[in-house]
Every structure is written in C-alpha cells, then in structure tokens.
Amino acid sequence: MLPPHLNRTHLRTVDHPSEFADCRDQFLTTPLANSLLRWCFPGLSRQAVIAQTKKLLRTEDFQFDYVQPMLQRVLHETSQGLSISGLDQLPTDRKFLFISNHRCIVTDAALVALKLLSSGRGTCKVCVGDNLMSTAGVSELMLLLNGVVIKRSGTRRDVYASAKQVSAYLAQQIEEQRYSIWLSQSPGRTKNGNDRTDPAIIKMLGLAGTGNHADFEKLHIVPVAISYEFEPCATYKGRETLLKQEHGAYHKAPGEDLAQIHSSLTADKGRVHLAFGEEIRLNGSAGEDAVQEVADQVDAQIWRLYRSWESNQIAHALLTPGSHDLDTPYAKFFLEMIASQVAELTAMGLPSAPAREALLQLYAQPVFNAQRAAALQPASRSQGKA
Numbered sequence: 001m002l003p004p005h006l007n008r009t010h011l012r013t014v015d016h017p018s019e020f021a022d023c024r025d026q027f028l029t030t031p032l033a034n035s036l037l038r039w040c041f042p043g044l045s046r047q048a049v050i051a052q053t054k055k056l057l058r059t060e061d062f063q064f065d066y067v068q069p070m071l072q073r074v075l076h077e078t079s080q081g082l083s084i085s086g087l088d089q090l091p092t093d094r095k096f097l098f099i100s101n102h103r104c105i106v107t108d109a110a111l112v113a114l115k116l117l118s119s120g121r122g123t124c125k126v127c128v129g130d131n132l133m134s135t136a137g138v139s140e141l142m143l144l145l146n147g148v149v150i151k152r153s154g155t156r157r158d159v160y161a162s163a164k165q166v167s168a169y170l171a172q173q174i175e176e177q178r179y180s181i182w183l184s185q186s187p188g189r190t191k192n193g194n195d196r197t198d199p200a201i202i203k204m205l206g207l208a209g210t211g212n213h214a215d216f217e218k219l220h221i222v223p224v225a226i227s228y229e230f231e232p233c234a235t236y237k238g239r240e241t242l243l244k245q246e247h248g249a250y251h252k253a254p255g256e257d258l259a260q261i262h263s264s265l266t267a268d269k270g271r272v273h274l275a276f277g278e279e280i281r282l283n284g285s286a287g288e289d290a291v292q293e294v295a296d297q298v299d300a301q302i303w304r305l306y307r308s309w310e311s312n313q314i315a316h317a318l319l320t321p322g323s324h325d326l327d328t329p330y331a332k333f334f335l336e337m338i339a340s341q342v343a344e345l346t347a348m349g350l351p352s353a354p355a356r357e358a359l360l361q362l363y364a365q366p367v368f369n370a371q372r373a374a375a376l377q378p379a380s381r382s383q384g385k386a
Helices: 017-027 031-040 046-053 059-078 107-118 138-144 156-175 199-208 213-217 234-247 256-266 290-305 310-319 329-347 352-376
Strands: 079-085 097-100 124-129 147-150 180-184 221-228 270-276
Touching: 017 059, 017 138, 031 046, 031 059, 031 138, 031 256, 046 059, 059 079, 059 107, 059 138, 059 256, 097 107, 107 124, 107 180, 107 221, 107 270, 124 156, 138 147, 138 256, 147 156, 156 180, 156 199, 180 199, 199 213, 199 290, 213 290, 221 290, 234 256, 234 329, 234 352, 290 352, 310 329, 310 352, 329 352
Parallel strands: 079 270, 097 180, 097 221, 124 147, 124 180
Antiparallel strands: 221 270
C-alpha cells in the first residue's frame, strides 16, 4: 500500500471503474475524440461508436477495442510494418519498469502497452508529463491510455512532493504485480536524435526508498528502444532545435500538441522496430552512484538496441568523412524528403543550412550512439542489428 503520508487523491491516474467512466465520457465530448472516431472507425456512425465505447469499463478494454484498431490502421497506412525483438526473452512471472527512448507522443508507449497486452502480460501504466494535460482531449486520452501524470511545473516543493508520490505508486505497481510501467528516459521526446537518460528521471524512481542499488533492482528495469525509419514530426523537432539554439528556450504555441499528435499518426514512418532489452543488473560497488549506473546501463542498451535504418546511415555518412552511394533510389528519395523538410523550415523564416544539419543530425545521432556503445561494451544480444 502507499505510505499514509502520501495523499492518493492528488495522484492523477485511472485505477477505478468510476474514474475510467468519468474520463471516457469527458473524452467523448472533445474535438480530438471526434477526429479520432471518424478516422479509426470510418464505417460506423459517431453515435454507434460512442455507444460501443460507453460499454468499455476498464483501460484494458479501451486499449483493445479503441487503441488497437487505431494503431493497426496507423501502422497499415503509414508504415512498412512493425517488427519486435526481445519481448519473448523476458520472464512472465513479474512486472517490469520499461525505460524507453521517446520519439512519438502517442505510438511509442501505446505500442509497448498493446504488445504486452496481446502477449498475455497485461497492459502497463504510462508515465506522462503534466505539459500534455492542459489540452482538452489530450489529457483524457493520456489517462485512458493508463497514464500516470508526472508533475513538471510548479514550485520546487510541489514538484518534489509529486515525484515522491509517483515514485511510491510506481514501486507499488511492480511490487504488488499489478502493472508494468512505461517511462520515457527523459522529459519529452528527443528533438536531436540523441537518446540519453536524464539522471533526474532515475533519481525520481529512487524516492520511494533510499535510492540505493537494491531499491532500483526491485523495480526490474528493462530498457526499450523504438526505431522509426522516418522520424515522426521531424520538421517540428528541427524547428524546436533551431529556435532553442537561437533563443535558449522554446515555447509551444497553443494547439501545437494536437497538431503534432495528428502529424505523428498520419505521416509516413517507414519501417518500425520495437526492441526490448535485458533487465539491468547493478554492480552495487561501495561508493558507486546508483543513479548514474542505472542511467549509463539504460543508455548503453538503448544505443545497442536501436535499429539503424538506411536513412540513419545516409545521414551519418553525410555528416562524417567517408563515402556512401547517394545515387541509389533510396538515397535520392531520402535526400528529397530532407530537402522538402528544409523548405518547410525556411518558409518559417529559419536558415536553410542549419535546418539541413539539424535534420541530418536527428537521423545520424543513433549511429554515433551505437558506435559509442560498441566501443564501451560488446552487445550481449544481436537484436538491435538490422
């Protein structure tokens, strides 16, 4: 049970049927729900889909009957297919805390949740930042996806109190075999392609105890890497990277989260690979920083697990000395795509040369990371290789 000094009423998640029903009914009144209903179930009237949705009583029902058809259509229409590795190697007698790289607002966590559910392991809780909870429709959708809200705004005292509460709740889910957990390795999606674990995320997980090696091992942490052949929302990410470089900060415009969700669901993703790693084992050496050791191990596995597509390799070749055949149909297509995205960014008033470099870096960085991981330690599995 949660410690008594942690006020459960302030934790934003959906655990009970009444909470689910309230959230479901509120979601159905939003414009986002109307758009998703029309797109996911084109053969049914809105009234028919609403009547069907109101019969759902749990987040698992929502994921099977609502999210799974949506993702099947997304993958069918916007990708060349999904491949999976590593999940069948994980024990089935425990729940895990999956720490994942983060490239797409919706599909990263949803794919993990649905693959766990369809493999008979139950679904997972999905940690989401409170920055996504201010837009009607998006906030309800995140909770219906079994979201647990992590507070990132407010006073330092409030953020710390919330982090401690979330940490205890996540540890409870694992210890009591209720749910596995999906958690991004850093706040928000990577915008420059560099999948690195923020130690503050790991430190938050340790707040449920003393933050020692044993506390982290009880969480059964497993790194996860999702690799898209064509980066979701690449233009948005390139724009944010350039504006941060120029101004030191970036502030989203109203409605930008909705626009990026729409783009990430409808744009071409190419091939998609979801790789589950191995449960991390800590050395537990005296004086060694447990937080940093966890972060380093998560990074190393994600870098090795990331599937490097030809798009990544071409971008890497263009940013490093060496040669790559750019006269192939694939290379020509990829460079035309990059040129089109550069044109979009220059139309927004951004300089073309830095825009092209930012987009290429977004694709090339996983190759640099894989090289670094290979230099640090040989991979124990080959599941991340193309």
